[in-house]
Amino acid sequence: MSEVREKAALAKEAARTMNRLTTEQKNEALALMADALIAESAVILEANAKDLARGRQEGTSESLLDRLALNEKRIGGIAEGLRQIIDLPDPTGRLLEETTRPNGLVIRKYTVPLGVIGIVYEARPNVTVDAAGLCLKSGNSVVLRGGSAALESNKAIVGVMHRALSRSALPPESLQLIESSDRSSVDELLKLNGLLDVIIPRGGRSLIQNVVQNATVPVIETGEGVCHTYLDEEADPVKADPIVINAKVQRPSVCNSLETLLVHERYAGLHLSALSGKLKEHGVELRGCAKSRTLVPWMGEAADTDWRTEYNDLILSVKVVSGLDEALEHIRTYGTLHSECIVTEHADRAERFLREVDAAAVYHNASTRFTDGFEFGYGAEIGISTQKLHARGPMGLPALTSTKYVVHGSGQIRG
Amino acid sequence: MSEVREKAALAKEAARTMNRLTTEQKNEALALMADALIAESAVILEANAKDLARGRQEGTSESLLDRLALNEKRIGGIAEGLRQIIDLPDPTGRLLEETTRPNGLVIRKYTVPLGVIGIVYEARPNVTVDAAGLCLKSGNSVVLRGGSAALESNKAIVGVMHRALSRSALPPESLQLIESSDRSSVDELLKLNGLLDVIIPRGGRSLIQNVVQNATVPVIETGEGVCHTYLDEEADPVKADPIVINAKVQRPSVCNSLETLLVHERYAGLHLSALSGKLKEHGVELRGCAKSRTLVPWMGEAADTDWRTEYNDLILSVKVVSGLDEALEHIRTYGTLHSECIVTEHADRAERFLREVDAAAVYHNASTRFTDGFEFGYGAEIGISTQKLHARGPMGLPALTSTKYVVHGSGQIRG
CATH class of the missing domain: 3.40.309.10 (Aldehyde Dehydrogenase; Chain A, domain 2)
Known part of the structure; x- marks a missing residue:
């Protein structure tokens, strides 16, 4: 089994546990992750230095190197972002509608996690943490596929977060990082229907269009703004x-x-x-x-x-x-x-x-x-949807949920 | 320009007018359509007889012929279905959220039509009318691509509905039927990003999977139920x-x-x-x-x-x-x-x-x-979503809307 399929399958298995966690358990995990990023920042900076060195060697532009670069202060800001997610309300388990039908059936509509979310993004290590925080807080598993120029940084960051998760009630398998730098690993991810419930691309036009044009998994298109x-x-x-x-x-x-x-x-x-x-x-x-x-x-x-x-x-x-x-x-x-x-x-x-x-x-x-989650008063966002399905504009935690009808009966049959 | 692209472009142009209509104007159009289906049923039955004759000649199974067959009573039922849509609340223009930010910006979130909806379906002429009624009531344009075995019936039905629309405030171009029986017309429809906002497949597993696997336009997957x-x-x-x-x-x-x-x-x-x-x-x-x-x-x-x-x-x-x-x-x-x-x-x-x-x-x-729109108390449905994005379960009129943030300011800039 390929790395991509194997990790997505682990994420799906973990999603069953994610769906049963309390808000407190999820918040505790986010706090542990934030603390660990600070405590283990040396490991992250060392890995980041490798990415930067390779980037310079390969002639990467200064603006891209700047997006990739981490330091104590930036890691502090990223950890602070995680802590802000703790303060946001849990978007799952909310009762949206409740009706009792004439035949006595009680129909309730609840918000539930989407399941497994794939994130395809560029060489921005902060996205690794933001996306993980938002997906886990909303009860989802997440499969991350970041730009290969940030691979060492991402491996270190996810390693730190995994260690934090292993001290929490959340299954560490709920957070997966695809390490293959091969473009085919993206292509494979885009077609994992049955394992992934949605893919959210974050990045420039060509990254987004590649996802939109090739995914068979449902996509939320984000970000291009003329x-x-x-x-x-x-x-x-x-x-x-x-x-x-x-x-x-x-x-x-x-x-x-x-x-x-x-x-x-x-x-x-x-x-x-x-x-x-x-x-x-x-x-x-x-x-x-x-x-x-x-x-x-x-x-x-x-x-x-x-x-x-x-x-x-x-x-x-x-x-x-x-x-x-x-x-x-x-x-x-x-x-x-x-x-x-x-x-x-x-x-x-x-x-x-x-x-x-x-x-x-x-x-x-x-x-x-x-047009921004914080400016609109919703807090951290996973992106800004420019499509009309599911979510439009700044996508906060509620955009990472679906719904489920739960029907209680006492033997009703349809006439 | 191909038939598919040309008709989708007309539908998109018409969507601008659709977005400005009142509930009364849309309901009046649905009533005219229902009346016309009854008044002109002879035209429809004549076309349907051609489809049935060709179907028999080609050895189509009795159960498929039964789905295809129309008679006065069935047309009456289809027209009644349209009238039931009149009674459903208009899902557009609803104020979902309103906040005034500390800087004085007033942010409102409204429901709006999706825009242009593509429906790909099998040889069931009733879907032609149901889908048109639901899409138009929710302020959308619709591009229909039905099974070729029902083409004559669909042409007659859409002709009748077009004549009714031309006596209403709705632009007849809001309702488009793809007449090409070529499979490539479906393939083209599935990739009309920028013209179509969503495609909803209605039919059996192979039809749905073809849409899911090949569409680049966002899809709402419906219907397969084990x-x-x-x-x-x-x-x-x-x-x-x-x-x-x-x-x-x-x-x-x-x-x-x-x-x-x-x-x-x-x-x-x-x-x-x-x-x-x-x-x-x-x-x-x-x-x-x-x-x-x-x-x-x-x-x-x-x-x-x-x-x-x-x-x-x-x-x-x-x-x-x-x-x-x-x-x-x-x-x-x-x-x-x-x-x-x-x-x-x-x-x-x-x-x-x-x-x-x-x-x-x-x-x-x-x-x-x-699991049905009527049984859940929501009325007519466009399908039952089995995916988690946008809509899940029976999809009534609200599933055919998106949202839009409308922001009123007095010169605010971001600090």
Whole structure:
């Protein structure tokens, strides 16, 4: 039996125990894991140093090396993240509905763990801990397949967490790490129907699309965000400028940051030049349509690919539009159903935008950067769903549950 | 552009209008559709006669011809089904959550239509109408791809419904029928990411598995049901016999009917012979394990494949087990996560069964035949989900919705 199938089978077997644990038992395990990450940080840092050394040898970019790198402070932050999950309510065992039918059948609908969750992600060791914490707290087993550039770090981290679990009521087999660096181990994972209940990809577009295109296990698509902000004819520049600047520059590498600015032609004539200057001061490279470049001659030229691109960087594409209809049409064509914003003082146009734009989160007069589990008040998230099935937007613990009908009878048969 | 892509694109375009309709407008359209099916039944029956004639010519089995056949009474029943959907509450536009954040952002979570739903099904013209009614009532566009043996009937039915829609506020393009009989039209539909939001297969195992294995669009897996009933050592035969007989014989062709009976060895020694006799009187063929055949020598022999088979017929496999553990293990190995039952007067064992069995619906002392939208009190259903994502068990109108976060601000930016 392959490593992937064997570990998934162990995770499934462990899921039976996971389903019977109390909230206290799960929280205790998370606390033990958090403590162990701190206590055994030397082991983790040593492994991380090996990954970093190999990465440098192989010419990995500095930004990727930065995502991979751990230190005492980062490990402390990761452990703190686990402790925050302890404070979140247990999403399982909640009674959602209860009805007594005329024939006396009592039908109850409860939340239950999904079972076994597969996570496919890039070389970010923090995801190893976050995903494990969220899956275990929600009563699931988890099979992790992280980027091979972080393999030594992940092995060390999972080793530490396994030792912690072995001192808890949770079966250590509920947490599995695929160690094979071969791409075929991902392919195999994606087709483990019957062992995995869902796969959640976390990473860039190509990783996500590989999962979506090849999985036969149900997938929750996350993360790609070509987010727009539309400055309406009646936008208030006092609100518009900070919203645009914040959405673009506060953390450009994340999915809810702004990629394309749409501006009503009359508003653009009055205010685009000043806003562009401010963005430039923040180090943003602008790429505009022909009309924007008439108004702001120093702006670069946007190609069709720009409208489709999630830059994740200090680059912004800019398009001047004739009005709300053209803005909606542009978002329909190029949006990724993530987060979209209108800035306007005109209530009816705001309502039309909020109603007609198809996205996980739609905003009126606020930065798209708020699409986030913590900002929405839900706490840690496993990702931001950009599909419409099961969960949409920030996915916290409730997104890691399913439901089950439990029916009590006294001999009822169907007539 | 292919027929499939063109029709899906029209459906997607129409979905924008669908999302803005009132409940009254949708209900009016359903009423017009129901009236038209009755008024134009002659057109439908004429087309149906062509399908039936071709089916007979091609040697189609009587049971399949029966599923395909329409008459005035059946059309009346189908139209009545549409009218029942009118009475169901509109699942869209419901406010699920509302929070005001410390920074003043008001975050609301609403139910919204999924968008465009693909339905892949067999040669059952009633599904054409049921699925259209449920999808349109929930504000979705729908792309239907029915079995080619019912093509003439489906064309006539959709023609009638289109004429009705053209007299309503709904865009007729919201309802699309793929007319190509080529298998490649299904393959194409399964990969229309960006145009379809979900595909729901309705039919037998091979149809469902084809969709699950080949779709890149998210799928809701439905319907396969290898359902078990376990007669515990402390089962009350006064309840057990009617429950087993009802679950097996009341309608053996459907997914929630009983396929495998598990019997505690002590209970079997006392009661299996009598129960087997009753089942035989109902025309049920029994296929048993070695132990069952010792107790009921006239029983046929069960092969390993029997435990995996959804007979959908008057056949029942029977296994004598040493107790609850072996019953749970058998269900874990061979169950399809649909509906499972324990018959016992022992409360703790009942609770353990209900908790540990992983299925959409688990029963204590009642027939598994109750897993059904109407029996659960939810009304018409689009199918019974046997997966854990998005919806589980009978899927009524709420399963055809997604959610959307609508955020109102006054210039908030993220710190």
